[in-house]
Structures are given as structure tokens and as C-alpha cells.
Amino acid sequence: MTDDSEPSLEQVTAEIITFGRIRREEVCTRLGIGEDMLEVCLQWEIIQPPDPDPEGMVLFPEDAIDRLSRGLRLHRDLGINWPGVSVALELLDRIEELEQQIHNLSNQ
Numbered sequence: 001m002t003d004d005s006e007p008s009l010e011q012v013t014a015e016i017i018t019f020g021r022i023r024r025e026e027v028c029t030r031l032g033i034g035e036d037m038l039e040v041c042l043q044w045e046i047i048q049p050p051d052p053d054p055e056g057m058v059l060f061p062e063d064a065i066d067r068l069s070r071g072l073r074l075h076r077d078l079g080i081n082w083p084g085v086s087v088a089l090e091l092l093d094r095i096e097e098l099e100q101q102i103h104n105l106s107n108q
Contacts, residue, residue: 021050021059030065031072038068044082046071046089 022030028038042049047064067089074085 020062022062022065024058024060027060027064027068031068033068033072037072040082041068041071044086046082046086 024035024038028035041047047060047067050058050060052058070092071085071089074080074088075082080088
């Protein structure tokens with residue numbers, strides 16, 4: 001007899017595989033955007049399109065939400081066009097890397 005409250009092996013395996021990764025539809029839902037807006041963001045490499053897994057499922061890393069959210073704010077709030085958003089995010093990433101290096105060096 002199987003306890004219905006216990007997850008099956010398949011459920012546990014699926015959860016482990018997808019931990020930290022989310023489906024395309026969930027990305028759109030969390031950000032309140034449509035598939036067309038996600039496509040624009042992928043086109044301009046606001047986030048990198050993930051490779052599909054062996055079963056063909058495309059899962060985005062969780063940190064894609066933060067990056068997309070920042071990109072959408074730059075576009076909506078400041079009126080920056082998509083190529084400009086892409087460049088701005090790259091520069092912000094670079095600044096963050098340099099700040100982390102400075103922090104690491106100051107702690108040595």
C-alpha cells in the first residue's frame with residue numbers, strides 16, 4: 001500500500017532536476033510579460049537562451065528573473081531601447097564583477 005502523502009520517485013527526481021530552473025511560461029508569469037516580450041529579450045540577449053535538456057524541455061535559470069526584471073525596468077522606466085538595455089546590463093555586470101574583486105582583495 002502506498003502512502004499518498006509521500007512523493008513518488010518520479011516526482012522527487014523531476015524536482016531535483018528542475019531545482020533552480022524554471023519554465024518559459026513561469027518566467028513570463030512572474031514578470032507579467034507575454035511570450036513576445038520574452039522573445040525580444042532573448043533576441044537582444046538580455047538573458048541567454050538556455051539549451052533544451054535531453055527531453056527537449058527549455059528551463060531558464062532562476063537568476064534570469066532578476067536580470068530580465070532589471071532589463072524591463074530600464075526599458076519601461078527609462079525608455080532605453082533594447083540594444084541600449086543589453087549594453088547597460090553588460091556594463092552593470094562588469095561593475096559588479098569589479099566591485100567583487102575589490103571586496104575580495106580588501107579582505108586578503
